[in-house]
Amino acid sequence: MNTQLNIKQRNAVLISMTDLIEENREVILAANKTDLNSYSGDDISMRDRLKVDHGKIDGMLLSLRQLAAEPDPLGIERFATTHENGMTISNKTAPFGTILIIYESRPDVTIEAAGIAFKSGNKILLKGGKESLNSNLVLVGLWHRALQEHNCATDWVTYLQFDRTQTQAFLEKPSQKLDLIVPRGGEKLIAFVKQHATCPVIVSGRGNNFVYVAAEADLQMALDVIINAKATKISACNALDKVLIARDLPRKQEFLQLLVQQLKKHEVTILTDHKLKGLEGTTEMENESVWHEEFLDYKMVIGQVPDVNEAIALINTYSGGHSAAIITANNETAANFMNNVDCAAVYHNASTRFTDGGQFGLGGELAISTDKLHQRGPIGLQHLVTNKWYVKGNGQTR
Structure with missing residues (x-):
């Protein structure tokens, strides 16, 4: 038969x-x-x-x-x-x-x-x-x-x-x-x-996705990517939860203030790690376990790291292994990030919201x-x- x-x-x-x-x-x-x-x-x-x-x-x-x-x-x-x-x-x-x-x-x-x-x-x-x-x-x-x-x-x-x-x-x-x-x-x-x-x-696992804004990032691009990844669909597993900022990012304070303002327009609650404690419009997160959380909500963490290798280590420790992105004009830094971050999809200068079968040309998923x-x-x-x-x-x- x-x-x-x-x-x-x-x-x-x-x-x-x-x-x-x-x-x-x-x-x-x-x-x-x-x-x-x-x-x-x-x-x-x-x-x-x-x-x-x-x-x-x-x-x-x-x-x-x-x-x-x-x-x-x-x-x-x-x-x-x-x-x-x-x-x-x-x-x-x-x-x-x-x-x-x-x-x-x-x-x-x-x-x-x-x-x-x-x-x-x-x-x-x-x-x-x-x-x-x-x-x-x-x-x-x-x-x-x-x-x-x-x-x-x-x-x-x-x-x-x-x-x-x-x-x-x-x-x-x-x-x-x-x-x-x-x-x-x-x-x-x-x-x-x-x-x-x-x-x-x-296992169609959790998101808890990260964006790392490297020292050589285009700041407007970083703003656009973060807002898109966080605010367009908070229920999606490819939505953004965590942003890591390079310690030596040029115009760092100006960028952070702009980012907080943009996120507030979308009614996003913003938490920070202790390194960015006191950033206007934000609250320091209660403990390290927050790094593990997938929010699926209008909620986000902004943290600071000294360099790309620390960003990679933090992402590999806490992310859900779903998606992570780096914003940088430096292709060598981007290659290091993409090769060493342990996620199913890694991005250079693009939003994590593209991790989707239809967007990847699979005709759905x-x-x-x-x-x-x-x-x-x-x-x-x-x-x-x-x-x-x-x-x-x-x-x-x-």
């Missing part, structure tokens, strides 16, 4: 999904409004991720169209050789099998991440948070309609309405085949999944991995595959 869908079937389902989402915009928005009205928490990043508007729907549609246009990631030959005994040996990409995506508050994951996993030939299990249940059920219903239109079983996309106890039991002893788990959410969710899972987990196996950074279509060896002989024995 052939358990795989061919590329024509997969693409046809994706195209049908774009039509169904477009036709059901108001239904999706109404379901999301119910979720938003029911959300009583005070986590502003959670609310931001939960909200679906026409812009987010446009993003879902773009992601599906791009996925449908991408070549098949399966069956790509990565290696081939002929054994001295005449056997041909090749290695080709293959689907994982069944992938569980467990996530909080983001209905767009139900489309974009599931779409990447589906295009890669995998069956999808979705476990969304209770705060986005109505939105997710509408979107999964559209997946089922798209699958049925092309005579595909609806269990290619399954939504698990589990509470925490049921989820833990499923992770520890899955009631069906499960090959890979991708948690999308905060540190508590990731820790919960890693503690209980019995199959491989791709399943997650942004801060693990080093099997893929680091944005995980796109071409990364959501495993491999398989094909050996052809005519009776060879060893």
Whole structure:
């Protein structure tokens, strides 16, 4: 029995999904409004991720169209050789099998991440948070309609309405085949999944991203990058949390005053380390543990370091391994920083907000991995595959 869908079937389902989402915009928005009205928490990043508007729907549609246009990631030959005994040996990409995506508050994951996993030939299990249940059920219903239109079983996309106890039991002893788990959410969710899972987990980890303003930085560029990275979307894992300033930065005090003024316009609360204590408009952070925090809020730390090597050491000690940037006109300093900072994405003179599968040309992302196996950074279509060896002989024995 052939358990795989061919590329024509997969693409046809994706195209049908774009039509169904477009036709059901108001239904999706109404379901999301119910979720938003029911959300009583005070986590502003959670609310931001939960909200679906026409812009987010446009993003879902773009992601599906791009996925449908991408070549098949399966069956790509990565290696081939002929054994001295005449056997041909090749290695080709293959689907994982069944992938569980467990996530909080983001209905767009139900489309974009599931779409990447589906295009890669995998069956999808979705476990969304209770705060986005109505939105997710509408979107999964559209997946089922798209699958049925092309005579595909609806269990290619399954939504698990589990509470925490049921989820833990499923992770520890899955009631069906499960090959890979991708948690999308905060540190508590990731820790919960890693503690209980019995199959491989791709950790879409925390941000806690840094920008280092080196002595030879263009100060206007530094201001522009910091404001963009911090203030455009505080709920994003690629948003900025920490700024490090070179001790010998020219016009340092002027720059710091301008930076504080700009951040205050965006209602950002600013903490400093003890070296910048007393900077007007800021508060000294209470203890060193703040360096570890990912804020996902209008909150930021500004600290000072003597040089690029101290910046690298501090980032490697405290960051989440996600993204870090250096602002400098000195290419040698930038190369030192980029080669030695231990993050999935490193930047020279650009905002950390670009760490994103769509921005990196991957046509969307399943997650942004801060693990080093099997893929680091944005995980796109071409990364959501495993491999398989094909050996052809005519009776060879060893």
